[in-house]
Amino acid sequence: MSDAGFGPSTYGDRIAGVFDASFVPKDEHSAAGFLASLARGGRALELGIGTGRVALPLRRLGVDVDGIEASEAMAAKLRAKRGGGRIVVTIGDLVDVPAARPRYDLVYAVFNTFFAPLTQDEQVRCFANVAGRLAARGAFVIEAFVPDPTLYDGGQRTEAFAVELDRVQIDVVRHDAEKQHLIGQHVVLTPRGGRLYPFAMRYVWPSEMDLMARLAGLRLRERYGGWHHEPFTSASVFHVSVYERPARGR
Numbered sequence: 001m002s003d004a005g006f007g008p009s010t011y012g013d014r015i016a017g018v019f020d021a022s023f024v025p026k027d028e029h030s031a032a033g034f035l036a037s038l039a040r041g042g043r044a045l046e047l048g049i050g051t052g053r054v055a056l057p058l059r060r061l062g063v064d065v066d067g068i069e070a071s072e073a074m075a076a077k078l079r080a081k082r083g084g085g086r087i088v089v090t091i092g093d094l095v096d097v098p099a100a101r102p103r104y105d106l107v108y109a110v111f112n113t114f115f116a117p118l119t120q121d122e123q124v125r126c127f128a129n130v131a132g133r134l135a136a137r138g139a140f141v142i143e144a145f146v147p148d149p150t151l152y153d154g155g156q157r158t159e160a161f162a163v164e165l166d167r168v169q170i171d172v173v174r175h176d177a178e179k180q181h182l183i184g185q186h187v188v189l190t191p192r193g194g195r196l197y198p199f200a201m202r203y204v205w206p207s208e209m210d211l212m213a214r215l216a217g218l219r220l221r222e223r224y225g226g227w228h229h230e231p232f233t234s235a236s237v238f239h240v241s242v243y244e245r246p247a248r249g250r
């Protein structure tokens with residue numbers, strides 16, 4: 001399996017119908033609380049807003065949220081939810097940051113969304129475009145996993161995420177270390193048959209992400225091991241990184 005044929009909307013178009021029920025992490029309220037403290041009641045923009053997992057609870061905390069989403073199918077799921085119709089969603093590629101308003105107090109990408117662009121150039125361009133949308137004291141927050149190539153024996157990995165009486169969910173992944181690509185399938189098997197939900201991503205090391213930020217005129221303010229401000233250490237599996245503009249003279 002290669003990344004040929006993957007576009008910005010491929011993942012969302014295929015998985016939209018089952019995303020909320022089967023694939024959403026259950027930490028949206030912790031994420032919303034963390035993000036609300038940075039937005040300070042201002043305007044926020046979510047890259048890859050999806051079905052509104054984080055945007056809706058963040059809006060309930062008093063933050064005015066817009067979103068960018070490549071998949072119309074995912075955006076339709078958001079609009080169908082209570083309060084979803086009041087969130088302005090721009091259909092487009094998150095790399096270009098085609099947002100509804102010129103400036104935001106907070107821009108954020110959660111659940112490994114920053115890894116969706118499949119080239120380093122696109123990820124660098126995304127950082128630059130985000131920097132152009134940030135208000136003077138704005139912050140850019142990224143939540144993502146910490147890469148661990150040792151997980152892929154012989155360049156591949158198979159993991160059972162759910163084994164139930166009438167349902168099995170297995171992830172099958174190929175790893176390309178040179179491109180930093182993970183290409184895989186969420187495989188769901190039930191008595192009614194099987195479904196495939198493809199995904200592709202280019203992972204980024206935290207240090208590489210920090211350099212992308214510097215190229216965009218931003219700097220790392222703080223990094224945590226999770227939404228509850230857990231310390232980020234060499235043993236951390238995830239990170240929540242907060243970027244900002246350097247103060248003048250620094």
